[in-house]
Amino acid sequence: MNDTQRDPGANSATGHGAANLDMAALMDAEINVSPLVQARLAAVMNVARYHGVELNPENLRLQTDDAAPSPLVLLDWLKDAGLWARGVPMTFRQLMRIDDAAPIVLLLDDGGAALVTGRDPENQVLLLRDPRGRASDPAMPVDELRLKQVWSGATLLVRTAREGNDEEQAFNFTMLGRLVWSDRALLRDIGIASITITILSIIPIFMVMRVIGTVIQYHSWNTLALVTVLIILSTGFEMILTFGRKLLEVMIATKLDARLNLRIFDRLVSLPIEFFEREQAGVLTYKVQQIYQVREFLTGRLMNTFIDVFMVVLLLPILFYMSAPMAWTVLIAASLIAVIIGIFLRPLGIMTGKLIAAESAKGSVLVETIYGIRTVKALALEPARAADWDRKVATSANLGMEMGQLANWPATLVMPLQRYSQYGVMIFGAYIAMNSNNPLDIGALTGYMLLGSRVAGPLVSLATVMQDVQKAQAAIWQVGSILNRPNEKRALTHGLRPRFEGAVEFDDVTFSYEGSKTPALDKMSFKIPAGTMLGLVGRSGSGKSTVTRLLQGINRDYSGAIKIDGTDMREINLRHLRKSFGMVLQDNFLFRGSVKDNIIAGRPGLSFEDAVQAARLAGAEEFIERMPQGYDTFIQEGSPNLSGGQKQRLAIARAVISDPKVLILDEATSALDPESEALVNANLLRIAQGRTMVIVSHRLSSLIDCDLIMVLDRGRTMDIGTHHELVERCAIYRHLWLQQNRHLDPQGKTHAAAPKPTLA
Template identity: 70%
Template sequence: MNHTSGSPGPGVAVNQSEPPPESAAHNAADVGVNPQTKSRLAAVIYTARYHGVEMDLEALRLRPAEPAPSPPVLVEWLREAGLWARGVPMNFRQLMKVDDPAPIVLLLDDGGAALMVGRDRERGVVLLRDPLSGPSDPMVGVDELRLKQVWSGAVLLIRASRHGRAEEPVFNLGLIAGLVWEDKAILRDIAVASITITVLSLLPILVVMRVLGTVIEYHSMDSLAMMTLMLIVVVIAEALLSGARKLLEVVLAAKLDSRLNLMVFDRLLALPITFFERQQSGEIAYKVGQMNKVREFMTGKLMNTFIDLFMLTLLLPLIFYISGTLAWTVLIAAALLAAIIAAFLRPMGVYVGKIINAESAKSSVLVESIYGVRTVKALALEPARAADWDRRVAEVAQLQVDQGKLGIWPMALSLPLQRYCSFGALLLGAYIALKTQNPTDVGSLWGFMMLGGRVAGPLVSLAGLMESIQDAQTAIAQVGNVLNRPNEKHALTHGLRPSFQGEVEFDTVTFTYEGSKAPALDKMSFKVPAGTMLGLVGRSGSGKSTVTRLLQGINREYNGAIRIDGYDMREINLRHIRKHFGMVLQDNFLFRGTVKENIIAGRPGLSFEDAVRAARLAGAEEFIERLPNGYDTFIQEGSPNLSGGQKQRLAIARALITDPRILILDEATSALDPESEALVNANITRIAKGRTMVIVSHRLSSLLDCDLIMVLDRGRMVDLGTHHELVERCAIYRHLWFQQNRHLSPEGFNDAGTAPILAQER
């Protein structure tokens, strides 16, 4: 092994602008894990800092006994931080050819990592640095033999952003073509197989055309046997190649389908919540489902058309060689076919658009009925929903019938022309031969008939391709109508990732919902320190839930500033915010799976003890232990085996599993029975320890332990104070309090020494 210490010599490729590694090593050393994991984390942190990104170790949730994080875990961690990352296998020679000055993370066999920061091609060594070393420690030159003893080829490549683009490309036909082109090797093999199959399919025709007349004229059995044997060999070879090509096409379609599905799901989840609130679920599902048409077009019709084009380039010279007159008639017939199809493209496209819209509306009725089946059955709405479904089905059926009627015309007009190319040219050839008294041999006529039919097919396919392109463009437009909308991708991958304490400040925040004239929040300003339990009260429509939406980053188009610990919220990474903010709604959704899986959904790597701890804090442990299988009890879709209070307490446990710095309860106890509400309220103080809590509730009794209560009215903050202060000085709060506690009269309250001061009413 060759070792090189100190400064590299001449001809050595090395990064000259390395960031100081001591902070990366220090950050990784703070994690209570084994040395190999520390080394691997330090290497990733070092490389990410080289690209200007600070990594959040808390996002990994590592545990002391866990092995070093795998490449997929590290790649996901880096991608969440806004970097491009990929785990790939490489060999020593490939490492030596890399010209990028950025550090490369080598994942060692023992679970650790090394940083490749340069290479010395003259001596054949790579320059490595220990991620946990100090800035004064020298690089080490390692040759291939020594490196192979500790490294099997696993590499983590990290870049600032793929292709240097901050924005995602528009979803269109060009983007899908680019995805197909990524498999150039498969496309090449399909092309070679197609060319060979085309030649093999023409060979029998040419042989029969030349030999058939001789065999019949001279009664040559040997020639017939030879021709038969050759045809059998050609057919077998064609069958094998056709099977291989079909397999390649299946693989290509599967890979494209996987890429499209991953991309669609990723973009779909990056859309803002406001989009899903305004769109029907069934309509979204149907539009996204049009992706299958696009994939079938790219790997089916389009590819077959290119294959037909190649066949056409071989066939045209042959048929002109056999008979120029007949060849021209076939071309004219094919041109008329194309003209007929082109004439009906636009009207057929109109029907395609109408059918897609009608199918979308029909799908919305189906999804809505399934999603709300409890309400449908509870209110006996089956006849009404069935009538709506019948109407949608009839609308789709009528449009399909109308489209079918229109489609009859191009089919009826083109059929005589197709039959002429297949058989009519043969009759015309026979007529010309008889008329000119210069008969063409039987083999030539038979060969022209076969070749003429094969010429018409590709030409018709070319004309039909225009129709398929229009269908594909319509499908892409439907998918693009969903995926090309402004999304949260940039906010989810870029921005600051500070360590939160929990201070919340609204500075003259004004926000108006789309389509509304009156602002939901009107120049709202307040500031609460970290660790505060803040209650929000007010009449319906006063802006309580809007405050929580802005805190979650659901709506970001507001005027003014929202600051968390002094950081402007719009400058903070959105995923970082949502990971460190807990949210419990009035109606929470539980996924299909076990109780434990639902509790740790936000951190799937956490242990059973973590789930128990969160359930105990949320007051859910007692009912979970009574379930048939405890934490392993399976929850069906819609949670039919849980009560409303049990679902709510599981949702609170799910929010607490991430140990959020800020916890938002938006009417979280409104659906609970008195016993469950009392149990959750009894735990509120324990839940609030060490974090800021924002509690929205119509039940003022659940806010008595809050440090501060803010009263809202018509988007403005009316007052901010403790319960007793607000009862004294805030008319709105006092009215709500006595309305909910009718057994307490104002006179009785006066006797308690906390009479309202009417003169201070606002």
């Protein structure tokens, strides 16, 4: 039984009264828990109902009946229902400042809970309600002193999920810019520190001008001492500010890195399964890793460029004041540098794209070899894989060499202009000094040279940063080519969350895989009631696995309608659907971790007893108990310490632990030995109690006990009935049965004579 989405507009009529829930729902759920636990559950259910969502207490598996559910468990419960929820520490004054009619959950120190339903600013009190009370009960005013005695600040904030959130924005420079700008307070502090550092770095230059122009000429020891003190002070302040600015830069880079990692992972896992089935894992990994180049550019080179821009803006007027001709030559040199680099930008961009593609192909070979190392070792494929790796490395190295040679040209061509900006301007200044009516003194000329070098460097940096922009754009394109694809984000976060019983209906469903001209399912229609044990049989390519894919919502671009308990599956929240369905594949993946962790992977809040019960139901308990550490036995990557049958039974245990209303077994017993298969088949009847089961199997003997068996051929439903009915009337089923069971007659009894060959 699962959460049901209600019409949010239903709250408008009830107002604050919607935040009050009697204990009927908890009593109906038959959950025997302590009063404090009841208070927490009722508080969360009150707030969810206020926002139009009805929570089902049966979905919440508590560790014990007396222990209060942790904030994390409550948050997961709310998020699974499609609500936005956060657990935050708050103070009394912060609660008083909130201007929102929605109730707020306070998690009390004794394990109970209270609801904030109003505020009285004049008397400085909060209006609290007992979530277990009746709607007619008046709210209790509580001041700060009384509240502190029972509450330490643990608070749950809940609201409806926002439409069109930031996660759905296209992954590009604009989105990254917004991420960086979200830390504008840090950027402001970095800017202030940079401006101050720039000013402090200029002071010594003017001091040197004064030393050369006045101190040496007039032997002014007092002026020299003052200049020394000022230089020491400015240097000290510059050191402190530089250290602080570097810390701020590290902070903003770390925060940006964390946000990018979270957003990238969120988008990756929201991509449809069919995308990962088409793409190579190595290529995907390499392309996604390009985001770190962009992060380095945004928080490193680009930030330093803005600092350089300010330095140029500050110093250029001073240079023009001191000598306009010399300042113009510096600007002209920087402009020529920009032109030279601009000419090479497009060729460098093309070469960067080729290099990234070559590196992606190389990474794909490495990942594929590691992932398939068992096959590589078993078939002695090391030389073949090494040869493929050598070819990819050679291609990448050649492109890297070409890239380096191409990038070397602009670096070499701009070198004379850079040297002029640094040193040649002094020669030009000396020429002006000797041929001008108002010659520069030696101090001014030296100061100009020092200031000119501080301007020339940023100008050259501004010109060369365009090359880094090109690389960052290429990296953004690579990451965006994956993350900007159509995903399941909306389907995973929106839609109905009905309580499932398990009735399944296909109504004229037609579906074709991408690039295929023949439909995998062709106008398929069937209907089974809740609690049915349905077997799917047919020749290879008949559409059995396609039916299970559509039931899981993996492929949604079909025509016709698929209904669960009368609700169109396209209207159901996809995460809610998959969490309510159990799935066991032919080849199941187990994560690194203990046996217990793998069994409760989908429900990490469940207890050890739940894991044992699920393992017993799947027939896995007997081999788990023989392991060295039992349920704490560590499973390595790839599960080398488990047999195929053991992996399969653990996968079945992982599927049934969430008590799904629909359980799909897609060739789930194909990897089992006869003894294990017999054990699992014996448990299937127990597993099927209270739920709908869809079993795909080539072994017809494992489907005899099914309530109904559906025969598929070329994507169509050929017949549906019990085993005995199909043997009598369905030629396809009878042919498959006789092929697999020649020693039995069609009714399942042993022949007296040896079987004779039968032509297909």
